[in-house]
Amino acid sequence: MDENIDKLLKHKVSWLANCGPDDDIAISSRIRLARNLEGMPFPVAAKIEILNQARGAIELAVRNTACFKKDPVVFELEKLSELDKQVLLERRLVSEEFIEDGQGAGIAVSDDEIFGIMINEEDHMRIQAMKPGCQLSEVWDAVNAVDDKLSEELPFAFDSNLGYLTSCPTNVGTGMRASVMLHLPGLVLAEQVDAVIHGVSKLGLAVRGIFGEGSNNLGNLFQVSNQSTLGESEAQIIERLDAVIKQVISHEKNARHSMLEKKQNFLLDHVGRAYGVLRHAYRISSDETLNSLSALRLGVDMGMFSSVDIQTVNELFVIIQPAHLQKYAKRELDSEERDTYRASLVRDRLRSIDNNKH
Amino acid sequence: MDENIDKLLKHKVSWLANCGPDDDIAISSRIRLARNLEGMPFPVAAKIEILNQARGAIELAVRNTACFKKDPVVFELEKLSELDKQVLLERRLVSEEFIEDGQGAGIAVSDDEIFGIMINEEDHMRIQAMKPGCQLSEVWDAVNAVDDKLSEELPFAFDSNLGYLTSCPTNVGTGMRASVMLHLPGLVLAEQVDAVIHGVSKLGLAVRGIFGEGSNNLGNLFQVSNQSTLGESEAQIIERLDAVIKQVISHEKNARHSMLEKKQNFLLDHVGRAYGVLRHAYRISSDETLNSLSALRLGVDMGMFSSVDIQTVNELFVIIQPAHLQKYAKRELDSEERDTYRASLVRDRLRSIDNNKH
Numbered sequence: 001m002d003e004n005i006d007k008l009l010k011h012k013v014s015w016l017a018n019c020g021p022d023d024d025i026a027i028s029s030r031i032r033l034a035r036n037l038e039g040m041p042f043p044v045a046a047k048i049e050i051l052n053q054a055r056g057a058i059e060l061a062v063r064n065t066a067c068f069k070k071d072p073v074v075f076e077l078e079k080l081s082e083l084d085k086q087v088l089l090e091r092r093l094v095s096e097e098f099i100e101d102g103q104g105a106g107i108a109v110s111d112d113e114i115f116g117i118m119i120n121e122e123d124h125m126r127i128q129a130m131k132p133g134c135q136l137s138e139v140w141d142a143v144n145a146v147d148d149k150l151s152e153e154l155p156f157a158f159d160s161n162l163g164y165l166t167s168c169p170t171n172v173g174t175g176m177r178a179s180v181m182l183h184l185p186g187l188v189l190a191e192q193v194d195a196v197i198h199g200v201s202k203l204g205l206a207v208r209g210i211f212g213e214g215s216n217n218l219g220n221l222f223q224v225s226n227q228s229t230l231g232e233s234e235a236q237i238i239e240r241l242d243a244v245i246k247q248v249i250s251h252e253k254n255a256r257h258s259m260l261e262k263k264q265n266f267l268l269d270h271v272g273r274a275y276g277v278l279r280h281a282y283r284i285s286s287d288e289t290l291n292s293l294s295a296l297r298l299g300v301d302m303g304m305f306s307s308v309d310i311q312t313v314n315e316l317f318v319i320i321q322p323a324h325l326q327k328y329a330k331r332e333l334d335s336e337e338r339d340t341y342r343a344s345l346v347r348d349r350l351r352s353i354d355n356n357k358h
Numbered sequence: 359m360d361e362n363i364d365k366l367l368k369h370k371v372s373w374l375a376n377c378g379p380d381d382d383i384a385i386s387s388r389i390r391l392a393r394n395l396e397g398m399p400f401p402v403a404a405k406i407e408i409l410n411q412a413r414g415a416i417e418l419a420v421r422n423t424a425c426f427k428k429d430p431v432v433f434e435l436e437k438l439s440e441l442d443k444q445v446l447l448e449r450r451l452v453s454e455e456f457i458e459d460g461q462g463a464g465i466a467v468s469d470d471e472i473f474g475i476m477i478n479e480e481d482h483m484r485i486q487a488m489k490p491g492c493q494l495s496e497v498w499d500a501v502n503a504v505d506d507k508l509s510e511e512l513p514f515a516f517d518s519n520l521g522y523l524t525s526c527p528t529n530v531g532t533g534m535r536a537s538v539m540l541h542l543p544g545l546v547l548a549e550q551v552d553a554v555i556h557g558v559s560k561l562g563l564a565v566r567g568i569f570g571e572g573s574n575n576l577g578n579l580f581q582v583s584n585q586s587t588l589g590e591s592e593a594q595i596i597e598r599l600d601a602v603i604k605q606v607i608s609h610e611k612n613a614r615h616s617m618l619e620k621k622q623n624f625l626l627d628h629v630g631r632a633y634g635v636l637r638h639a640y641r642i643s644s645d646e647t648l649n650s651l652s653a654l655r656l657g658v659d660m661g662m663f664s665s666v667d668i669q670t671v672n673e674l675f676v677i678i679q680p681a682h683l684q685k686y687a688k689r690e691l692d693s694e695e696r697d698t699y700r701a702s703l704v705r706d707r708l709r710s711i712d713n714n715k716h
Contacts, residue, residue, distance in 0.1 A: 265698050269640035276634025282627035340623050 004073045005084045007111065009327055013091060014112045016314040020133015024301040025249045027181040027221070027314060029136045030092070031143045034166045034175035035125040038155040042167040043104070043120040051104025055119050059108060061153035062117065067146040068110035077102035083332075086323030092130065094118055115146055122167045123175075125150075134180050134245060136238045144234075163230070173230035178238055180245050181210060185220040185298040186255035189270065193217070196251055200224060203244055211290070219290035219317060224248065260302065271299035278346050283339040289320045289346060296350075312349055320346060362431045363442045365469065367685055371449060372470045374672040378491015382659040383607045385539040385579070385672060387494050388450070389501045392524045392533035393483040396513040400525040401462070401478040409462025413477050417466060419511035420475065425504040426468035435460035441690075444681030450488065452476055473504060480525045481533075483508075492538050492603060494596045502592075521588070531588035536596055538603050539568060543578040543656045544613035547628065551575070554609055558582060561602055569648070577648035577675060582606065618660065629657035636704050641697040647678045647704060654708075670707055678704060 015028045036042060040054055055076070062072050077085070077099070085099040093109055098121040106119040118126040127150070129143035157165040164175035171177070187193040197207045210221040224245055226237050259267050274295030277284065284292075297313045299305055318324065320342050326333050329341050373386045394400060398412055413434070420430050435443070435457065443457040451467055456479040464477040476484040485508070487501035515523040522533035529535070545551040555565045568579040582603055584595050617625050632653030635642065642650075655671045657663055676682065678700050684691050687699050 265640050269701070272638035272640050273635055276636075276638035277631055278634075279638075280630035280634035282623050282630050343627070 002075065002080055002084050004075060005080070005087055005327070007073065008091065008109075008113065009087070009324070011111065011113070012311065013315055013318060014114060015130040015132050016311060016318065017132045018310040018314065020131060021135050022246075022249050023133040023310075025183055025252050026134035026245070027183055027317075028130055028132050029134055029139045029178075029180045030128060030130040031136065031139045031176060031178045032126050032128040033143060033147055034123040034164065034171045034177075035127060035147070035150070035154075036157040036165060036167070037124045038157045040124065043122065043124060044167060046104075046120075048104050051120050054124050055104055055106045057154065058117065058119050058125060058150075059106065061150050062108045065149040065153055067149035068108075068115045070110055070112075072108045072115075073111055075107045077105040077107065083323050083326055086321075087327055090318055090321040090323050092318075093128075095121060095126075097121065114142070123171070134242070134249070136178055136180065136242050136245075140178070140234060140238055171229050173228075174232075174234050174237065176229055176234050176237060177225055178241055179223045179225035180241075182222050182224060182245070182248060182252070183220060183294065183297060184222055184248070184252050185294050186252045186259060188217055188220045189267075190255040190259060192251070192255055193222075196248060197222075200244055200248065203240075204228060205241060205244055218287060220294040221290075221317070256298070256302065267298075267302075268304070271295050271302075271304055275299065275305075275350075279350050280347070281343045283336075284343040284346065285339055286320060286322070286342070289342060290317065293317055293320075316346060316349060360433065360438055360442050362433060363438070363445055363685070365431065366449065366467075366471065367445070367682070369469065369471070370669065371673055371676055372472060373488040373490050374669060374676065375490045376668040376672065378489060378493050380604075380607050381491040381668075383541055383610050384492035384603070385541055385675075386488055386490050387492055387497045387536075387538045388486060388488040389494065389497045389534060389536045390484050390486040391501055391505055392481040392522065392529045392535075393485060393505070393508070393512075394515040394523055394525070395482045396515045398482065401480065401482060402525060404462075404478075406462050409478050412482050413462055413464045415512065416475070416477050416483060416508075417464065419508050420466045423507040423511055425507035426466075426473045428468055428470075430466040430473075431469055433465045435463040435465065441681050441684055444679075445685055448676055448679040448681050450676075451486075453479060453484075455479065472500070481529070492600070492607070494536055494538065494600050494603075498536070498592060498596055529587050531586075532590075532592050532595065534587055534592050534595060535583055536599055537581045537583035538599075540580050540582060540603070540606060540610070541578060541652065541655060542580055542606070542610050543652050544610045544617060546575055546578045547625075548613040548617060550609070550613055551580075554606060555580075558602055558606065561598075562586060563599060563602055576645060578652040579648075579675070614656070614660065625656075625660075626662070629653050629660075629662055633657065633663075633708075637708050638705070639701045641694075642701040642704065643697055644678060644680070644700070647700060648675065651675055651678075674704060674707060 037054055040050060043051060059074055088094045088107060089096060089099055091113065093113065093116045094107060098105065098118050104120050107116065109116040114129060114131065116128045127143060127146055129139050131139050159165055163173040166172050166175050184193055187196055200207050204227050206225050206227050207222055209218055210223055211218045226241050274292035278292050278296060293313060293316050300310050300313060322338055325338050325341050328345065333341055378384065395412055398408060401409060417432055446452045446465060447454060447457055449471065451471065451474045452465060456463065456476050462478050465474065467474040472487060472489065474486045485501055485504055487497050489497050517523055521531040524530050524533050542551055545554055558565050562585050564583050564585050565580055567576055568581055569576045584599050632650035636650045636654060651671060651674050658668050658671060680696055683696050683699050691699055
């Protein structure tokens with residue numbers, strides 16, 4: 001057990017706060033920048049000594065530049081347990097590929113989890129910033145500042161024609177992947193989400209479920225991101241992405257309003273039953289929880305529940321996942337035990353939510 | 359709309375009170391006596407003038423003898439709307455066959471619904487008494503007293519060898535059908551109910567679902583009754599039936615205790631989810647309501663809910679049925695409207711139930 005992981009667990013996840021623009025539908029905005037150190041082989045081709053050397057240099061630069069503005073929390077991946085790695089994944093601080101192999105890899109995060117750097121993932125650095133709501137420009141400013149600070153200390157691999165050089169050619173250029181996490185229960189219930197995804201894809205953007213490949217519509221959470229990193233400036237990419245996301249948000253709002261007008265009882269029933277299950281079940285799977293939380297979040301956004309802390313609902317999306325449950329329980333839990341523990345956790349957290357229309 | 363029906367609807371159903379012996383499992387006890395008037399053809403063979411004559415004589419005797427101890431409420435079946443007839447059926451005051459054809463038929467009930475007489479059903483009279491819990495002897499005393507009083511005024515068709523003569527040979531003798539309504543969710547959940555039903559049937563007793571043929575285990579409510587009416591005295595029949603029912607009750611208790619010991623979370627989850635649905639759904643079918651009420655009743659009996667009025671739960675089994683809903687709504691409701699109205703009624707009634715372990 002790494003005590004720094006326990007420290008993270010004690011904080012609220014700040015990018016899940018409900019204080020960003022369009023936070024009724026946009027949960028969070030994230031930008032990741034791929035950066036590599038000049039004159040060093042990419043991690044995939046590097047020996048362990050080189051990886052360690054790169055990691056050491058990056059950690060030092062993070063501390064020296066105070067690029068997160070606060071002291072960073074730093075982890076060396078090989079020292080983390082499987083469970084702790086999963087916690088970082090569930091908090092969206094690292095990628096799935098990253099935690100599969102740990103030799104020479106590391107993570108530096110700000111303790112509010114707004115900033116994070118994966119060290120020696122596919123590239124020497126993946127610098128990320130994450131904020132609540134739909135605010136890609138602000139996130140860009142934040143991550144750009146970290147990038148600038150680090151570039152004062154570290155020599156970045158950069159080509160004046162191509163831009164930033166990356167391990168995988170799909171990231172060359174800006175090295176930027178910007179994404180917004182959207183909650184789209186209205187479009188899913190109205191069976192319009194496939195059409196919207198199709199339309200967004202045709203504009204050269206990617207849409208996928210949040211919980212990994214094949215997770216489909218789990219929790220009705222979708223991530224919309226740019227596909228190309230070349231031929232446009234960061235600002236242009238963000239502007240284009242932002243415009244599309246605003247459109248998706250407007251489609252989602254229309255779907256909700258139309259359902260509230262034409263199928264009010266269906267909607268109330270959908271939300272009410274989900275709340276009933278979350279509030280009173282004693283065993284609940286991860287999938288059922290995510291989908292029920294989605295319905296509850298919809299109900300909260302639509303004013304069906306008073307005195308509600310939407311951040312509680314947002315946070316539940318993260319903390320009902322297996323690694324978080326086991327950290328809270330302070331022991332390993334098998335699948336059945338997790339279902340019981342998850343139900344108990346959800347009941348406890350929701351007890352404070354008053355239900356003003358029931 | 360018959361105003362006497364409205365009067366019934368305003369009262370709590372007294373045989374659904376939770377004040378009888380073994381009322382955690384036995385909801386109510388009922389005895390019906392088949393009686394016919396000497397010298398008159400059975401209703402199936404009688405012309406309308408004869409039916410009217412029989413009905414008149416019986417109504418008069420009911421009033422003259424004050425056999426219900428209070429003024430009876432009397433209905434002539436042909437004057438009742440289909441909806442009002444269904445209300446009587448849902449309150450278990452009449453049989454399904456009885457309300458199919460109404461010419462010359464009638465009903466007399468005490469306003470607490472403990473006593474009722476179907477006039478010109480298969481026999482000239484089916485005298486019934488119903489009380490909460492498992493108390494067949496007390497019900498026998500009650501119905502026997504009514505029978506005695508009426509026999510002072512009315513000449514009953516009786517043969518010194520055969521006993522009471524009835525339209526259908528299966529009722530000849532005592533003319534008595536005694537039954538107890540049992541709530542057996544434990545046996546159903548433990549998948550032992552079929553074995554118990556089989557065992558009871560082998561003892562010459564009948565077990566069937568409450569909500570008509572093919573209703574199976576709806577609400578986990580079962581009616582156990584005597585099959586034979588000949589060759590034993592009423593007391594003997596009741597004693598035998600009562601002994602078997604006590605055994606079924608003990609099986610049900612064992613099933614519950616064993617489940618609470620070995621599968622506590624399964625049980626809590628089953629009850630909790632049912633409560634969640636009843637408390638928060640906005641559309642709910644009759645079948646789902648009955649099955650969820652069964653789980654809730656189990657939870658109440660097992661102490662999962664405090665400050666609970668079990669009579670509320672018992673009554674819901676009756677009043678969520680279609681005719682009651684439409685009487686409360688004061689208009690015809692189609693199936694979809696009933697599901698919405700039912701959900702609203704259930705939410706309202708359960709709002710007062712505090713849930714002390716959630």
